[in-house]
Structures are given as structure tokens and as C-alpha cells.
Amino acid sequence: MNRIARGLLYAAVPVAALVLAALIGAVVVLVTGGHPLEVLQVMLRYNLSSPDSIAGILSRMTPLILSGLAVALSFRAGLFNIGVEGQYLMGAFTASLAGIYLAGLPAVLHLPLTVLAGMAGGVLWAWLPAELRVRRGVHEVISTIMLNFVSTALLLWLIGDVFLDPTQGGSTPRVRMSEIAPTARIPRIHGLAELLGIPLRPSTALDWFFPVALAVAAGVYLLLWRTPFGFELRAVGLNPQAARAAGIPVEATLRKAFLLSGALAGLVGMSDLLGYFGYLDIDFPRGYGFTGIAVALLGGNHPAGVVLAAFLFAFLQRGGLGVQALAGVPREVITVMEGVIILTMLITAAVAGRWLRRWERARLLAGQEGGRGPEGSAAPAAPGEEGQHAGA
Incomplete structure (x- = not known):
């Protein structure tokens, strides 16, 4: 074929x-x-009727793109990183620490350092299952699922006891960390939209991390299909034994792929944390890691497919609100x-x-039978072929 x-x-x-x-x-x-057609009509009208609606879809896409990329990259290496959920939560925590305790730096330094801190948190939480897989052969599905539960419990303890915001007033303070400094906040994309003649309401939560997510998708594509490491990663994912026989360091490649997946997972919560909420609390959005598995599968583990699948899931999730309110x-x-x-x-x-x-196997067998005869000799000509060749 x-x-x-x-x-x-x-x-x-x-x-x-x-x-x-x-x-x-x-x-x-x-x-x-x-009625199915009515539901479809409501979803289309609710999601695509105004620039604010489309911006809402793009905002929901941002964490799904990054989560799907984290899962897809690990899948390409033959790894099942089911721990993106826990990795992005720990990334949000380490980013919060940087956003709070590095206050005073200029925004041009503070914001990148905060984002890097989020990536470092994802890498840190991916390091243990990576080492267990490479050194001890522990399957990453087991270790990452368990670490998802650990990260949730650990985060609740850190937010509620160790880093609880002490400046809150009132008799019932919220269980949250302190607010992140303005210099570590992601600006919204409204200024560019106005230059393009697209009016957006101030409440529309579309920030500059959406184009960053698209740039990350392009970077993952270049990494996987335009670099020697990407070739090694895909080779290990397709056949580790053949890759090892070809001289590719399988264990080192698996470790790097796992840590890169964790770094991408650390970016998943940045748009919500630094662009929308501005603080980390116990109600921080959950579920991006598990939805990212579906996004990666539907996108065929390809960055372009991940972007399209993220759009579909964001469209469905936002449209669900309109269906419930307008279609009953x-x-x-x-x-x-x-x-x-x-x-x-x-x-x-x-x-x-x-x-x-099956099709390729049948085609290969048909080619072998048509090109070779018994005992490796050339296949005999079909009846009448000799005369055709002689008369030619």
C-alpha cells in the first residue's frame, strides 16, 4: 500500500x-x-455565533492541546504516561511558588521563570515513574496512576496547611495559596483582537497561552519528525529490540521521553493559573490529564491531530452548557x-x-508466489505466454 x-x-x-x-x-x-438536530443547532449557535463564543472555545482548547501533546509524545515512545493529571497539578503548585516568592522581578523575567517552574514540577513528578520503568521495569501505568492519587492528597495538604494564604480576612477563609504577583500573570489577547477588528468582552478568558500552545505543538512535530532524537524516540516506540540492535540507547531514550512528557504536562495548568484565577486553591480545575488521553488517541498521536481533537472536545464541553440551558x-x-x-x-x-x-500480508504473499516458483526457481509462465513472448 x-x-x-x-x-x-x-x-x-x-x-x-x-x-x-x-x-x-x-x-x-x-x-x-x-431532538438531535435541535441539539446540533443549539451547539453551533451557542459556540459559533459571536467572537466571544469562539474565543471561549479557544480558551478551553489551550490546556487540552498541551495535555494531548504530553500524552501523545509518551505514546510515540511506547510509554503510557497516565500521570499527566498529577504532573500538571504539581506543576501548578511549583509555578505558584515561583509566582508568589519571586515577586519583585520584572515581568520579562518573572513570567518565564514561573512557567519554567511549572515545567520543572511536571518533570519532577514524572522522574520517579521514569526511573522505576527504566531501572526496575515497573510498568508506568501502575506507577503513574498511583502518583495521581498521591499528588491530589499532597496538594491538598500543601495548600491547606503549609502554604495557606495567611492574609485572607473573614471568619471562613478559602483554602488557597496567596495570589500570584501581577508580573507573573499571562496577559489576555484582547489587545491583538482589537487591532484585528475583533471585539471581545473583558470577561472573555482568552490569553496569550493559546498561541503558545500552538507553538508547542509545532515544536513537538519538529522534534518528532525533524530531529535525530525524534527518530530514535519513534523507533523505540515501534520496536525497542530492533532499536537496541541498531545502536539506539533505549533506556536513555525512554527516560528523556518520559521527562519531556512531564515537562509538557507541567504547562497544562498555566493558562488557568496565570491567566484566569491568579491563585491555586483546592478547586483548581481537574481532569485535563485524563481528557488529554482521549485527545491524543483521537488525534492519532500527531500534533496536528491533537490540535483538531482538542478543538472538538472544547466544542463539545462548551456546547454542553448551551444544550442544557437552551435545549433542555x-x-x-x-x-x-x-x-x-x-x-x-x-x-x-x-x-x-x-x-x-491482513491486506499487506496477502499482497506480500501474492507477490512472492507470483515472482518465484518451486524451489526458488522462476515461476513458470502461464499457458500461452511463451507464444506471446515468441511472437513479440
């Missing part, structure tokens, strides 16, 4: 998954008393659709992969 046909087949897998998910979602909507359909229907998308993606990918392997 040539490259174009193979590419079309792989592109058709997520499309087929979305079509099947849409059909199943329509049935769920009918069961709950709604429970918002949980959208959650069901997200789960159905994941399941149909896995099923269609497995079926397509099995069909592709």
Missing part, C-alpha cells in the same frame, strides 16, 4: 469514529427526550458522547489496523 493510500486510511479512522459517535449520541438524545437536554449527554468517541475511536482503529495488516 503506497503512502497516500495509507494516509487516507489513517485519516478515515477518526472520521469513522466521529460518525459512529454522532449516531450513537443522536440515539441518546432521543432517549432523553430531545442534560449536560451529561455530552459526557456520554465524549466517552462514545473514545470507544469508537479505539474500535475503529483496531479494526482498521487488523484489516491493513
Whole structure:
């Protein structure tokens, strides 16, 4: 199968998954008393009717892009980093420390240092499962899932006891850390939007971390497909034994891939922390790490696919609010659709992969039988071929 046909087949897998998910979602909507076309119309109008609506989708996309990239990079290396959830929470904590205790630096230094501190927190939380995998052979799924629980409990203790904001007034202070200094806050993108003639409300929470997420996606693509390390990483993910036989340091490559995935995970919470809330509390958004797994799977572990899948999930999540308010359909229907998308993606990918392997195997066997005869000699000519060749 040539490259174009193979590419079309792989592109058709997520499309087929979305079509099947849409059909199943329509049935769920009918069961709950709604009308599928009305729900679709409400979602389109609610999400795409104004610049503020589109900006809201882009804002929701930002952490999903980064989470999907963190998962996809580890998948490319043959690693299952299920710990992006815990890694981005610890990254948010270390970024908060930098944002609070490095106050006084100019913004041109303070903001980059705060973002780097977030990446360092993700790397730190990814280091232990990376070492356990490389040195002891402990499967990363087990270690990262356990560390997700540890990070949640540890974060609650750190926020509630050790770094609780002491300046809060009132009889019932919130369980949160101190506010991050203004020099470490991410500015919103409203100024650029005004220059482009796009009016945005002040409450629209789209900041400059969205183009940063797109730049990170481009950087991950260049890393994976345009650098020697990216080739080694993908080779290890495809076949570790063959990569080792070719002289690629498998363990070192796995360790670097895991830590890079953790660094990307550390960026996931930066838009919410530095661009929207401005402080870390016990109600900090959760679930980006698990949604990132779905984004990476639907995007085919490719940075461009991750961006498109992040848009789809952001569209569904924001549209769920409009469906519940305007169409009278429970918002949980959208959650069901997200789960159905994941399941149909896995099923269609497995079926397509099995069909592709069978097709290529049959084509290879047909070529071998047509080109070689018994005992390695050339295959005899078909009846009538001798006469055709002689008369030629």
C-alpha cells in the first residue's frame, strides 16, 4: 500500500469514529427526550455565533492541546504516561511558588521563570515513574496512576496547611495559596483582537497561552519528525529490540521521553493559573490529564491531530452548557458522547489496523508466489505466454 493510500486510511479512522459517535449520541438524545438536530443547532449557535463564543472555545482548547501533546509524545515512545493529571497539578503548585516568592522581578523575567517552574514540577513528578520503568521495569501505568492519587492528597495538604494564604480576612477563609504577583500573570489577547477588528468582552478568558500552545505543538512535530532524537524516540516506540540492535540507547531514550512528557504536562495548568484565577486553591480545575488521553488517541498521536481533537472536545464541553440551558437536554449527554468517541475511536482503529495488516500480508504473499516458483526457481509462465513472448 503506497503512502497516500495509507494516509487516507489513517485519516478515515477518526472520521469513522466521529460518525459512529454522532449516531450513537443522536440515539441518546432521543432517549432523553430531545431532538438531535435541535441539539446540533443549539451547539453551533451557542459556540459559533459571536467572537466571544469562539474565543471561549479557544480558551478551553489551550490546556487540552498541551495535555494531548504530553500524552501523545509518551505514546510515540511506547510509554503510557497516565500521570499527566498529577504532573500538571504539581506543576501548578511549583509555578505558584515561583509566582508568589519571586515577586519583585520584572515581568520579562518573572513570567518565564514561573512557567519554567511549572515545567520543572511536571518533570519532577514524572522522574520517579521514569526511573522505576527504566531501572526496575515497573510498568508506568501502575506507577503513574498511583502518583495521581498521591499528588491530589499532597496538594491538598500543601495548600491547606503549609502554604495557606495567611492574609485572607473573614471568619471562613478559602483554602488557597496567596495570589500570584501581577508580573507573573499571562496577559489576555484582547489587545491583538482589537487591532484585528475583533471585539471581545473583558470577561472573555482568552490569553496569550493559546498561541503558545500552538507553538508547542509545532515544536513537538519538529522534534518528532525533524530531529535525530525524534527518530530514535519513534523507533523505540515501534520496536525497542530492533532499536537496541541498531545502536539506539533505549533506556536513555525512554527516560528523556518520559521527562519531556512531564515537562509538557507541567504547562497544562498555566493558562488557568496565570491567566484566569491568579491563585491555586483546592478547586483548581481537574481532569485535563485524563481528557488529554482521549485527545491524543483521537488525534492519532500527531500534533496536528491533537490540535483538531482538542478543538472538538472544547466544542463539545462548551456546547454542553448551551444544550442544557437552551435545549433542555442534560449536560451529561455530552459526557456520554465524549466517552462514545473514545470507544469508537479505539474500535475503529483496531479494526482498521487488523484489516491493513491482513491486506499487506496477502499482497506480500501474492507477490512472492507470483515472482518465484518451486524451489526458488522462476515461476513458470502461464499457458500461452511463451507464444506471446515468441511472437513479440
